[in-house]
Amino acid sequence: MTTSSPVRPVRLWEDGFALDPYGYYAALRAQGPVGWAELAPGVPAYVVTERRAALELLRDTVTFSHDPRPWESTVAGDSPVLGMMRWRPNSLFADGAAHVRYRASLIDAFDRIEPHDLRDRVHRAVHVLVSRIGPRGQADLVGEFARPLMALVFNSLFGLPDSQSERLDRALGMMMEGGAQAAEGEAEFGGYVLELVAAKAELRGDDLPSWLLDHPAGLSPEEVAWQVFLTLGAGHEPTANLVSNALSRILGTSVYYSTLTSGARPVMDAVVEVLHHETPLANYGIHYARSPVTFHGAWIRPAIPVVVSYGALAHFAEQEVVSGRHPKDASHLSWSAGPHACPVKRHTLLIATEAIERLTLWLPDLEPVVEREQLTWRPGPFHRSLTSLPVRFSPRSPDQPGDPS
């Protein structure tokens, strides 16, 4: 995109984007490091597809802010992207000292989770799910594994009973898709979090919300609710998609699966492949210029979102190395960079790899029912998310002899 030539925005809300994201990324990239797009009909955004520009944006807290409120006053109250972009008093939408305070509380709370404890929680969640699907010999690994898995893991970290996990899963799914049901999803999700924090404010437990309530930063129960809201929103969908996208690669690729089950190729390889080629949070890192500015050839106006396309960056990373633009670095930026980079990357990688390893231990002959090329992806500008991942396997009853311990 240049400062003078009006261009047709690339419509990231179209169904075609889910079908062929790389075509859309190429169209954005043809405009230069900063392209012109729409996140929803009539909701324009600048989209950064070049690594150097992205790093500059992510690190420049003087020129750019994370506060969306000036933008919010320009969009319709029922816009489907508001669920993902509306201001809330949490780490993601805060700048400066407020950001440091919220982020430090979250990091300290997550640091209290020991890896072996997290591993146990993941194993227990996989056991619950395999008990449900195992006897059937067939399942959808998105709807019946990856998504409920994350709801179960978070529910347990938040000290909630498993019965609440389905409510959480449904609400987040509606919100992330950014479609007609986004507002309903957001309202249901809000209700879930408020009830949770109110219960913990009344009676503490050994869980994340209680640790946040007791953190020396002195967050009020309302502030804790917003950090929990963010944690679930930022963690559930992307991690479920990381797991299902990785499983689709493993199961759809014969060389991969045969070497994986024989122990030759670690699950982490598949997870890293996803971060390079199908990163779950495809377009986010949303910033707003504090005043009009020229940025990598684009004239950026305030109150218009500047989005980082992690999906495009990962896709073009190798080309940038070949062209000599970043001769030594073909790495993705799927965890972002700068002050808002994902604070729980380590936990997430453990959850994803343990879940997949455990599943393939329980059900060692998982076989895809649909070719990987025929799988469909959910619409929405922000994520890379499979609609379903149907598989079959030898039926397995829970607690039969030879169970993984």
Ligand code: HEM
């Ligand atoms: C347990 C799972 C996860 C949790 C609890 C979590 C939590 C968070 C939180 C709280 C932030 C905001 C940090 C801040 O504003 O200072 C964040 C940022 C971010 N996370 Fe995660 N995350 C999880 C998994 C993932 C996954 C699977 C991905 C994708 C690979 C991801 C990618 C990112 C990115 C790109 C950002 C930067 C925010 C932005 O683009 O605006 N996260 N995460």
